[in-house]
Amino acid sequence: MSVYNTDFLLVKRAIDSVLNQSFQDFELIIIDDGSHNHSQNLILDYAVANEDKITYLRHKNCSQSESINRGILLTNSEFITVIDADDEYKPNHLELCLSEIKSLDLIASTTETIVNQESDYYVADRFNPNEVIHVDDCIMFATLFGKKEVFTSLNFLNMYAADAHFYERAGQQFLVEKLDLRTYIYYRNNPCSVSAKVKSQNLN
Numbered sequence: 001m002s003v004y005n006t007d008f009l010l011v012k013r014a015i016d017s018v019l020n021q022s023f024q025d026f027e028l029i030i031i032d033d034g035s036h037n038h039s040q041n042l043i044l045d046y047a048v049a050n051e052d053k054i055t056y057l058r059h060k061n062c063s064q065s066e067s068i069n070r071g072i073l074l075t076n077s078e079f080i081t082v083i084d085a086d087d088e089y090k091p092n093h094l095e096l097c098l099s100e101i102k103s104l105d106l107i108a109s110t111t112e113t114i115v116n117q118e119s120d121y122y123v124a125d126r127f128n129p130n131e132v133i134h135v136d137d138c139i140m141f142a143t144l145f146g147k148k149e150v151f152t153s154l155n156f157l158n159m160y161a162a163d164a165h166f167y168e169r170a171g172q173q174f175l176v177e178k179l180d181l182r183t184y185i186y187y188r189n190n191p192c193s194v195s196a197k198v199k200s201q202n203l204n
Helices: 008-019 039-049 064-074 093-101 148-153 162-171 194-203
Strands: 028-033 054-059 079-081 106-109 112-114 122-124 132-134 145-147 176-179 184-187
Touching: 008 028, 008 039, 028 039, 028 064, 039 054, 054 064, 064 148, 079 093, 079 148, 093 106, 093 145, 106 162, 145 148, 162 176
Parallel strands: 028 054, 106 176, 112 184
Antiparallel strands: 079 145, 106 145, 122 132
16 A cells, blocks of 8 residues: 555555455555655554554655555565555455456456546546546556566556556566456545546646
C-alpha cells in the first residue's frame, strides 16, 4: 500500500480490510510516499500496534509507482498484490485470488465500484484523454495479483495508466488473465483520486 496524504480514516479502513481477510498468511507493507499531513503519525502508530502483520516505511515523495516498486523489493512472499489507501478488500479477496490464479502468473479483476453518480463509472482513456471508458474495461492497479517474479521483472512506471501498461508488458512474458471477481471495493466517489483529477483536467 502506497500512502500520500490520505485521510487516516480511509487508510485505517483499507488496513482493516486486509487484517480481516479470511486468508491470514500475509504481510502488509505500507510505504508512506512523503506525506506531510497529520495522518502519517496515526498510520505509524497503527502499524506499530499491528507489527506482526504490518511493515511501515517512509521516503520522500516520489510517486505511487516508485513506492510500490520499493515495497516489492522488501517482500519474500510468493505472491504480491496491491491495495490503494482509500479502497478496501472484501473479506475473501486474498483467498479467492489465490484460488483463481492456478496456472496463471498474473491476474487482474473487475471491481465493486462505489460511485456518487453514473459518470463516476467512467475514467479518462489513456489512449485519448478527451474520451472516457468504463472502469470495468480498465486494468485496475490494485486488482493485480500475481507471482513475485512478475513484479520483480517489471517495474511500474510513473505514468497515467501505469497499471494497464504493466499488465500489457506482463502479457508478453507471462500467463495473464482478467477475471470477473469483484472482491476489490473501488471508491470512485473520491474527487481527490488521480483518475478523477486526470478526467477533470481533460474533460473540462
